[in-house]
Amino acid sequence: MSSTFAATPYAFQESWIRNSLEIAFATYAGYKVMVALYNISPLHPLSRFPGPMLAAAGYFYEAYYGWICGGKYTQQIKRMHEKYGPIVRINPDELHCNDPLFTDEIYAGPGRIRDKWYHQLNTGGAGPVSATAFSTVLHEVHKMKKAPYARFFSRQQIAKLEGEVLDAAQLVTNKVLSIAQSSKEANKSQHGEVFDVKDAFNCYTADVIGQYAFGTSMGFITQEGWTPNFATWYIPLMADHMGEDIATVMRQMNVVIPGYIQAALDDPENRRVFAEVLQNKSLPDSYKDMFHLSGEGFNFLLAGTETTATLSDTSPSTLKWSHLENKPYFWAIVQESLRIMPGVSHRSARIARDEDLHYKNAAGDVVYLVPRGTPIGMSSVINHMDPKLYPDPEAFRPERWLLDDGSPNYKLQKYLLAFSRGSRSCIGENLAYCEIYIMAALMAFQVIPRATLHEPGEPAEHFKYDHDMIVLQTKNGSISCKISIC
Ligand code: HEM
Known part of the structure; x- marks a missing residue:
């Protein structure tokens, strides 16, 4: 009698909790069904x-x-x-x-x-990155945040520091050739060891942006071998080993990048991006703390490493960016590479508020x-395959960028979405072009003639776009380009 008496309140409580959960779930499901019905009804503004x-x-x-x-x-x-x-x-x-x-x-x-649109930004940024211009919803706030940084990425500004890009590119090609030479000697073979040339490019682009923005190279090119590099730190974040890589990324954002920025601030004579941004009067002080600065610094590395590195191989002559881009066929090769391999493949929405x-x-x-x-x-990966603008769009055909007299078809360039367009377009476009032209020319002269591709199957299939992880991915995941040098 007493045990029945004691069980009753528990039984009552259990059924009360179960009933409440059922009601909550049914209400939520009912609400979701109503929203879905509204979404597909003629009452919805997009119906x-x-x-x-x-x-x-x-x-x-x-x-x-x-x-x-x-x-x-x-x-x-x-x-x-x-x-x-x-x-x-x-x-x-x-x-x-x-x-x-x-x-x-x-x-x-x-x-x-x-x-x-916040829906898109939800995928893109945590910690300091969520406070950057890139992650800002409102047009006016974005404009205010971007302006002080944008002037450091103008054509004239990049042209002034072009020598640093050339030095880094030359260091990379020298290292590629010397590693190949040592491994040929060690293995008594005609070819050097196979390596992924994209790792070398990731080291190149991260060191260039580090040097450019912080006044200090991040030391990826001069380390032994090509890994780790900035891309190997953040890309596996979306792959297998979530915990460890997130910890590494958080360390980069909260410790390593602030360290580089502090060094740049301590050396204002070097006149690098962050030291100058601090002096900018139009940017409110609340956007000048280490949290905001390191978010932008991390974004420069994130946005300027993997994107540019997927592209860096092509052709010709004297090693000055402005000379190289004035060679129409070389220009056409770079445009065609950006069309086929646009770096960022994910859509990016804009809202015309008024x-x-x-x-x-x-x-x-x-x-x-x-x-x-x-x-x-x-x-980009949909627009760039428009057969009306680019007949036989799957084919790599630089000639499509040239007019009948062999001069560049600049009109076609305005449909290229690789760097996006308008007020929210890529801040690093000029730097990326400078890096690509210089590295492509060095590769064409010093490396490609001695290189053998070691990727299985048809090259066109191997490098083909398959899916997105914000940046473009092939069937085998992140783009790889394994070569050996004879
Ligand atoms: C081939 C190389 C590159 C490609 C294809 C590329 C592509 C893009 C694209 C498509 C966007 C717009 C993203 C959106 O609409 O949400 C963007 C934005 C951005 N990129 Fe790049 N990028 C490249 C190199 C660089 C470099 C070298 C930097 C270094 C500074 C950089 C820094 C940024 C930043 C900070 C933004 C945000 C701009 C804003 O919010 O207004 N990118 N990039």
Whole structure:
């Protein structure tokens, strides 16, 4: 009798908890169903835009392709365009466009307000990176944060420090050749040891940006071998060993990068980016603390390493950036490389906060009004494969960038999305071009003639875009280019 009596309150409590959980779950599920029904109803402001009903209903559709299939949503968006046309609804709130002629409307210049969308930024930044210009939603705040840094990345500024880029590139090629020579001697073989040339390029790009921004190279080129490098620190973050790599990345953001920045601040005579930014009167003091500065520093390394390193191989003559880019065929090779291998493959939406965008296709038979406040983006890997602009788009064909008289077709260049366009475009575009031209020329003269590719299968297949981890990935993951030198 007494045990029955004692069990009753527990039984009551258990069933009360179970009932409450069931009610909470049913309410939540009911709410989600109502939201999904609203999303696909004619009442939703994006209801007239075509696309799969499941994508419009909720974010699970995008999550399936992004998480379960592993970075494959861009491929699915491409298929949506083939079925539904130039503008498609890819989730409840976002549109995607694949008409390159509309590029400058979406990615407009600083005179027109373009916010970023928090949905996209959620994937991109934690800690100090979340406080950077890149991760800022509002147009006006972004403009204020970016301006003091942008002037250090102008053409004139980069041209002044071009000698440092050349020194780093020459160090890399010398090291490639000397490692090959030593391993040939050690193994009594005709070829040096096989290595991934992208590791060498990652060391190059990280040391260049370190030297440029902090006034100190990060020592990746001069270390023994090519790893670790900055890319090996952060890229596996998305792969196998989450815990350890996140710890390394956090250490970089919170200890190593602040150390480099402090050294630059302690040596203002060196006149590097961070020392100068501190003197900038238009940037409020609240954006000048170590948290904000190290976020930008980390971003320079993050955005300027893997992106540029995937590109650095090509051709010709005298080693000055301005001379090299004036060789039309060399220029065309670089443009074609950026088209096929654009570095950042993930879409990036912009929000025209206070203006509707009016879309009309070239034939004039598809017309849309994109309501103000709607996130709409493009993906380089989709635009760059437009057969109307680039016939036989899968083929690597630099000639497509040249006019009949052999001069560069600069008009075509404005459709290139590799560095994005408009007010939110890449701050490091000039530095990246300088690095690419110089390294490509050195490689063409000193390394490529003696190199053998050691990657299985057809090279075109091996280097082909397959999925996104923000940066472009092949079927085998991050791009690799293993070579040996004879
Ligand atoms: C081939 C090399 C590179 C490619 C393809 C590339 C590509 C891009 C793209 C597409 C964006 C826009 C991202 C978005 O819309 O959300 C971007 C932004 C950015 N890039 Fe690069 N990048 C390269 C090299 C560099 C270098 C060398 C730096 C070093 C300074 C750099 C620093 C940045 C920063 C700080 C931003 C954010 C700009 C802003 O928020 O306004 N990038 N980059």
